[in-house]
């Protein structure tokens with residue numbers, strides 16, 4: 379299983395992303411993709427990144443930047459292509475774009491969308507058809523995830539502070555589509571605690587807790603104490 383993860387837009391020059399609330403889209407999509415890459419790799423999935431560093435620029439124009447992303451996926455013979463973006467233009471919420479309904483892209487898009495919407499209680503804008511370059515030029519099923527609106531005040535707060543949680547939501551949606559187990563109960567507890575504690579870097583916190591010799595008992599006890607209270 380090989381996934382191509384595309385951090386939308388270039389760092390500078392051409393094909394830079396939307397801006398809003400002091401944020402730049404390309405500087406949000408990259409860390410989200412890096413978190414997503416780590417999670418997928420931990421689950422045994424091979425990941426190809428289109429942008430490999432935050433400051434990397436692809437192509438020599440908007441068109442060639444977009445074509446390059448599909449080309450990387452096609453050359454690596456990836457099984458799925460996931461492009462991560464932030465929306466703009468005055469709305470709010472999450473949507474996932476696909477080239478055409480009725481295929482695997484739509485099947486992948488649905489759980490990814492649902493996972494993000496329910497994690498953050500964002501407006502569900504649905505799965506939409508769109509004739510975008512990266513969707514059209516990729517050989518494999520491809521989706522483009524618009525996480526939330528960078529020019530909407532409360533969406534932007536999430537985009538700024540919850541990048542790892544966005545990655546986790548996409549990850550869980552992908553795993554659901556693939557029918558792969560997410561280390562079951564502990565994933566649910568982690569997701570619960572991430573929200574409860576409003577963690578912006580849950581992996582760092584859980585890595586610390588995991589170093590405890592009775593980590594899984596510890597999670598269970600904390601979880602249960604919340605459930606009782």
Ligand SMILES: [Zn+2]
Pocket residue numbers: 386387395396403463464
């Ligand atoms: Zn974008």
